[in-house]
Every structure is written in structure tokens, then in C-alpha cells.
Amino acid sequence: MASGKILVAQGGGPTAVINQSLAGIALEARRFRNVERVYGARHGVRGIVDEDFVDLSQETSHNLEQVANTPSSALGSTRDKPDLQYCHEIFQVLRAHEIEHFFYIGGNDSSDTVRIVSQEAHKAGYPLRCIHVPKTIDNDLVGSDHTPGFPSAARFVAQAFAGANLDNAALPGVYVGVVMGRHAGFLTAASALGKKFPEDGPHLIYLPERVFDLEQFLSDVAATYARFGRCVIAVSEGIHDAAGTPIASLLAQEIEHDAHGNVQLSGNGALADLLCEAIKARMKIKRVRGDTFGYLQRSFIGCVSDVDQREAREVGEKAVQFAMWGSRDGSVAIRRTGFYSVDYQLLALEEVAGKTRVMEDAFIAASGTDVTDAFRLYLRPLLGSGMPEAFRLRPSPVARIRTAPG
């Protein structure tokens, strides 16, 4: 056939650098003389079955570079999780358009779609090269050291907690910040990288990798408040009890008057508010405040890791190179080769598809409410250059005149 056509699409939640991978694919593909057209599908797999394509070959490299530096999915995204029939539809469209190479930028659901489409093509004897290009702020893809998109979101969370800690030190009280991540706590754990001085928050970190116990939580908060006169807490939206029931729904049931009866984890402030109410009900602390970082942590423009940008670009470029020079379908993975350097490899789709990575035990402190130095060492280089740093006044007290020191 040799149509010279490739297709790229973006799926799932947008990230700060997903357009770097898009630009990496589009610009790298143009360098191959057998590639005549680079199509993009609008809104992921939905755009494929709807045949809603744009021709990226007619886009300037200048604008592709500008788009690469813009957060969110420039082609649009989708939450569709294709089943077998849906994947069959996708394949039919790809065949009709004589697509030779299919690149899907997304998380583990997307990798599963790529896996099934690859099987469909194989069954039909149609020569289609299918490559999954990783992205997710949750960092929950197996087989990779980390996933493009996570470092920038982690940087946002670290900067947010560094600032929240300063605010809480100025006006002491309890502060609860709820972070995205239903099963994997990497993003919540990133809050620890906002700490500089030993007294800094977050003083407590609650991850979905550990069972959440409300009594233990309240007792942790009370102890921290007694020690520092304040308490900054990072909480994953995915915290759950021993049975796996989300804490947000449990708390909502406990509280009689309940606007959060049917609790959705993201896109509302329920968990933060409910935890704050639990703290207020138990402790005599005047100032208890909760923030849900919500969509800001993945969409805020102007908070990005340059390491993440570079890697997301390379992941896209490597995807094209694996497709062109290799002989098999797969998922591009990042392997750490130094402190700090990486290399890329192509994993079999079966190794990645539909699986979920959670935080390794070595990254979680024995207390269950902090991270280890191993995690700090793991995450710090990913956050990139130019991390803002907090400074404070050095103590130099003045003697009292009117009153005896308390």
C-alpha cells in the first residue's frame, strides 16, 4: 500500500506536556521520506470513529513548537474507553484511510485500546504499526521509571504546598490540601518536595496506598498541632478504608445534613470540606481550612518542569523512530540511566495495558504519613530547573520591657 499516512490522537486527562509528545511525533514523522501525511484525530478515539481528522502536515513547524509549549491536549481528548466493538470500528476507519502508523498518547486505558486495535489489525492481516505514547499525571503506568505529565503536575503540587506552608505559618491553623490520584499516591507524595525547613509542612501526607483511619487521622492532626501550633496536611482524593470504600462517601454518610450524598472524587470540594468539618468537630481549633487543587494541578498554565517537557518531546520522537525502524507494536517507556539521565525503550503492549502502578513501599515512610528519602531522590530531578525556593527571617528576639516572657 505505502500510503505514507500516520495518525496521532490524544486520550484521557490533559497534562502540561502532552502537546510536546504530539509535536515530537508530528515533527519527527516529517523527517521520514516515506511519510506523506500526518493526521491528527480530534478528541481521541471518538474522533477516529467519527472520522474527525485534521492534517498536521499543513501546520507550520513554528506553530507546532508553540503548541508544544501549551498545556492541555491540542487535538482535544475523550473519556471514552473503547470495548472490542469500538476498537473494531477504530480499525475499520484506520484501514479506510490507509493509515500505516497509529500513535495514541494516553494513560493505561489508552494503552489497552492500542493493544486491541493492534490485535484487530493483526487478525485482519493489515499492516498497521500501533504505538502507545505514555502520559498521565498519576504516574501509574507500569514498566516506566515515571510518566510524562507527572513531573509537571508534581511540580505544581510541590509549589502549592510550599506556598500553603508559608501561608499557614503566617496565619497558623490547620490546612488540608486534597490532591488528585485515585489509586496511586505519587502526586500527593510530591507535596513533600515543598518542604525546606524541618518545621515546614506538609506535616502529614495521606496516600491511597495505605488504609485511612479517621481516628488515627484526628489523633495525628492533634499531635502535630500540639507540636508546631499549626498543621499542613496533604490528602489524596483516593483515600479509603480497609474495605476500599472512599473516605469521602463514608464521611458524607456520617454527617446528617449532606450535600455530598453521592460523592464524586474529582471536580468538587467534598473531601476537603468533610475532613475540615471532622477536625473542627473534634478539636478546638479556630482556623481550619481546606483546598481541593482540582483541575489547576493539571491545567495551570505557566507551571511546568523543563525535564518533563524534554522527555515528553523525546517520547514522541522515539515513538516514531520505534515505529519506523522497529518491527513490532508497543508502548514507549522511560528508563532511568543516571542521576539524572534517561533512555527510552519499547515495551510489549501487554506489559502495560490496563495495569496500574502504585507507590513502591520503599517510597513510603514507616509512619504511613510521610515519604522516604528514596522518594525525594526519585522525584527531585524530575521537577526540573528553577524551582522557587522559600526563605525566612532568622530569629533575633528583642527583650521584652513591659511583660515577662510567657
Next chain:
Amino acid sequence: MASGKILVAQGGGPTAVINQSLAGIALEARRFRNVERVYGARHGVRGIVDEDFVDLSQETSHNLEQVANTPSSALGSTRDKPDLQYCHEIFQVLRAHEIEHFFYIGGNDSSDTVRIVSQEAHKAGYPLRCIHVPKTIDNDLVGSDHTPGFPSAARFVAQAFAGANLDNAALPGVYVGVVMGRHAGFLTAASALGKKFPEDGPHLIYLPERVFDLEQFLSDVAATYARFGRCVIAVSEGIHDAAGTPIASLLAQEIEHDAHGNVQLSGNGALADLLCEAIKARMKIKRVRGDTFGYLQRSFIGCVSDVDQREAREVGEKAVQFAMWGSRDGSVAIRRTGFYSVDYQLLALEEVAGKTRVMEDAFIAASGTDVTDAFRLYLRPLLGSGMPEAFRLRPSPVARIRTAPG
């Protein structure tokens, strides 16, 4: 007396640049040979009556510069609003420590405190120079073109909405972002500076300067959604009905099961959640999400306007110069003298104290849900240099093969 002692304190909500004013005061004061000591009070007026002072004369200029670039109030802050008796206490402590110059960095409550302390000193015949140094993210001080702290918070809000708009374009639906500002809508209006293309959000902006009507709101959202297939909304936490009742409490009452019965405006996600529920209840839109920007908008480290930094520094320096070379107490104000340049003047404390500025009518569009070009022209230079910019792919559709275009 000629003790050569000055005292500086920080009050109210922290900002990204309040430490610039602190450093401006401390470093400028050191240049005067009659100033021997620069004291800082910990946690605002509370630290004065508690005699909790630190000696900033023993701080290095290097570290003061680093602290200047750190958000939040380095001396600590307070929410105390002193009455006459409290102010009398403040004055007694200042006199006991032979303080000659008192600088209080804060909003309109703080300016009122400075006014009363100034009167106390005058009544007692004690030679105290009292200067109010302005800061507030709400931009609600009268007599100033704008207030230090507002530009950086406005930049955060503009960047947040620029990102939220991209996210909403990738995964279409309704997005509600709730912004701080109880009486003045400046910060919420700043969301408009996140727009680049005509189709960009925020498509609707709700300010406390206009009466909020839920029916009108739902009808605005429906019309916008019908037009763009999505809708991004900026809402001030201070929106209220014609009688002045906060919408958050009204909505909480309407919804039978209510975790938000006693609604506090800041520090929880109630208003965003309640508005989202109202939209979902009325319209058949699957994706309705709400974020409350909360403390991030004033505390996030790494999002600051360089213009704001510069001006906050100068406001501190000018405060010392007005105190040293002038002969009266007052509040430092920013006057705009060009596009873009400013000068500083000392207003009488009575002109500023306890008053609240709201958005001028000329800044609000006739629709009541948008800002005018006059506001864009007013705000843009304040946001500073290096504002991140969003780019998008230019449309270049590919002809369908299998299906007729819908």
C-alpha cells in the same frame, strides 16, 4: 528622645509580594543615620501587644532580599481587628520601646488601626510617625490606582483560567472556578485576562458588584453551552442576591441535605459545588466541574508579577522616605502616571481607613457578565512580563471517507 528605633509589622491575608514591602522598609531605613534599630513585630498587632519583636537590624541584607522574593508574611500575620482599647495597648508598647516610626503593612482594617494609633500618640503628645503601607489581593483600597499583592494574585487567576479554558476545550463541559473577593470583583475579573481567542473562556464572569440571579445564571450557562459546546465560568465568592444575602447560603438552604448549612465563604468548596449541582439539576450536561481556587491564589509560590514585586518594594521604600522627610502620618498610595508608570503619594489616613473600593462601572460590561476593554487596559501592565501564552492548532480538516459529514 531620638531612640533611633522603627517598628514594622504585617497584618491580614498574606500576598506574594508583602515581603518586598518589608524588605523595602528595613533596607531603606538602614540608610538613615538616625535609625539605629529596625524591629519587626511577629504576627502583626498581636505581636505588638505581646511584645514579640525581632531585631531586623541583625538580619543580613542578602537574606532580606531572599525573603523579599518569598511569598506570605515573613513576620507572621494576624486577623485581629483592634478596637480603641487594643490600639491604646499598641501605643503603650510603642512608647515603652521608644519607637519613633511605626509601619503597618496591610489592608483597610490595618489602615484603620494605624489611624487610631496615630490619634492615640497625638493625644498623648508623643512624637510617633505612623505610616500605613498598602497590600491586599482584593485591590479594594480607596485612593490607589491599585494595591500591591493584587497584580500577582490577578496573574495567578488569569493563568489558572487560561489553563482551565484549554482543559475545558479538550474535554468539553461546564467549568466553574470560584475566586476570592467578598465585596470587590477585581480578582475575579482578572480571569478575563486569561482569554486569547474569541471562543476562549471564561465565557461568563460573575462579580459581587452586580446582583446575582440564579435563573439568569442558568439561562446564561445554557445559552453559552449551546453556542460553544462548553462553558467556562468565573465566579466571585462574594456573589449575593438583591438583598445582599450570599448565594452560597441561599443555595445551601435550597438543597435539602446540606453539609454547607453554615456557609463560610473562603476555605471550602461549597459555592462551586452548589452551583455545579444547580447546573446539573437543570441541564442535561454530563461534565460539570467546579474548582475553588482557595488559598492557592494568594500563596502559590512561583507565580508573581515582576511589576508587583517592584512596586511593593518601592511602596516600602517610599513609606520610610515619607516618614523621614515628611511631617505627617498617612497611607502610601500608587498613582498611575503613564502606560505604564507609577508614582507614590502619601494620603491622609482618614481617606483610606475602613473604606472599601469596588470595581468602577466603566470596568464592567453592560451584560454584567464580562469586563470592558478599559479593564483589560487597566490590568494588563500590572500582570508583568513573561505571561505564558496559549497556542492552538490551525484547522485543516481531512475529508471523510466512510461517513457523510454530520
